[in-house]
Amino acid sequence: MFSLVADCGPGKLGGHLYLVDTLAGDPEVLQVDAEAYYEKLLKKSSSTSDVVSIPGGGEVKLEDSSVCFVPLYRNNPTSKMLLLTDPKDKETVLAVYVNQCWWPVEDVVKTADPARDGLILVQTFGERIVLFVLNYIIFGMLEGSSANDAFFLPHSATECAKILWRNGEAVAFYSVKMKGSLCDGTTSQCYLLPVLDTIFVRSKHRRGGLGMKMLHDFCQSFMAEDALGISCPISAAMYQVCQKFLQTYPEEQKRLWEVEAPGDWSQRVNIWLKIQMESSPAAKSEVDFQSSKPRQADVDQRSKGVEYIPGVEKVERDVTEKKDDTAAAQTLNSQGPEQEDLEQGAGNTQQCKGIRKRAGPGGLAGDKAAKQFRILP
Incomplete structure (x- = not known):
């Protein structure tokens, strides 16, 4: 029988060191090790399969049907993570x-290092894995809205x-498209300004001002820039976060823009101005009138049998773009039905582009990417 982290090494916190504290191996060597381990699993018969003990979840048999590889990085199929899924629910x-051990999802996002506190730039391979787990597994599968498949x-x-x-745990993250970086792998266009692309706060840490904290950190990180972007489309929940933030920090009102890549002046809308316009009585009545009539583009797409999928990165230009109106409780990669408690601050905001239709982790590699945005407050 295999146990999990408990046998992967002694440590400081509760007798254990966590993955992000101990991982120092060459990523390529770790990749080869995972592939060799997977090959051994495939050769074992079901009667001799190993069993993994999951904390609080009983025992899971290590079989081909319960393990799969998924890409660790976008647009890089050679770097993969080996995942163990619930036999009763392949999407869990x-x-x-990693490193000859099965690490429970919740242990991957923990640390025993007291110096690892507050907002820390992702630099190490272990931190990349934490980012992957927060974004792809915890948000994308475990805490995302069930309304979006x-x-x-x-x-x-x-x-x-x-x-x-915070308190030995990774509770949130945000990512940025840097000025001068490529918009995607299909064109030579580069971002013309720094763009806040994704923000996510775990559900149990929302409504505590963490969204505000990260938005402020983003602005403070680019003080020399006259304009900063937030990736379009911005959900209603994220607009609430922005409104609270810009009321608190009025000096940022001229700097924050909702942008489409690459972010030239024809692809920007000032967020504070848009908030003011949409909060006016005339704007509200116009929105109420328009909301009762479906857009012709929506009617046309439905008639063609096109399925809308909220996504993360503009990878294919021919995919229909659509704002996810149900994302009132998502992240700049966000989704969720609940409203942000502005007095408490933003809890979870994430915006991302480029999602794939949910068919289980093993079916990801062949799916097409669509433009997406998510926000979780």
Whole structure:
């Protein structure tokens, strides 16, 4: 029988060190090790399969049907993570195989290092895995809205991101498309300004001002820039976060823009101005009138049998774009039905682009990416 982290090494916190504290191996070597381990699993008969003990979840038999590889990075199929899924629910990931150990999902996002506190830039391979688990597994599968049948693509290997650590746990993150970085892998266009692309706060840590904290950190990180972007479309929940933030920090009102890539002046809308316009009585009455009539584009797409999927990165230009109006409780990769408690601050905001239709982790590699945005307050 295999146990999990308990046998992977002694440590400081509760007798254990966690993955992000101990992982120092070469990523390529770790990849080869995971592939060799997977091959051994395939050769074992069901009668001799190993069993993994999941904390609080009983025992799970290690069989081909319960393990699968998924890309660790967007647009890089060679780097993969080996995942263990629940035999009763293939869309629920129980553990991640790294460095000859099965690590429960909740242990991957923990640390025993007291210095790992607050917003910390993602730099190490272990931190990349934490970002992957927060974004792809916890948000995309475990805490995302059940109203949207979708997986979310992982970040690229060079994505600039910060993880928010609190009390020994990774509770939130945000990522940025840097000025001058390529918009996608199909064109030579580059971002013309820094763009906040994804924000996510775990559900149990929402309504505590963490969304505001990360938005402020984003603005403070680019003080020399006259304009900063937030990836379009911005959900209603994220607009509430922005409104609270811009009321608190009026000096940022001229700097924050809702942008389409690459973000030239024809692709920007000032967020504070838009908030003011939409809060006016005339704007509200116009919105109420328009909301009772379906857009012709929507009617046309439905008649063609086109399925709308909220996504994360503009990878294919021919995919229909659509704002996810149900994302009132999502992240800048966000989704969820609940409204943000502005007095408490934003809890979870995530916006991302490029999602895939949910068909289980093993079916991700062949799916097409669509433009998406998510926000979880």
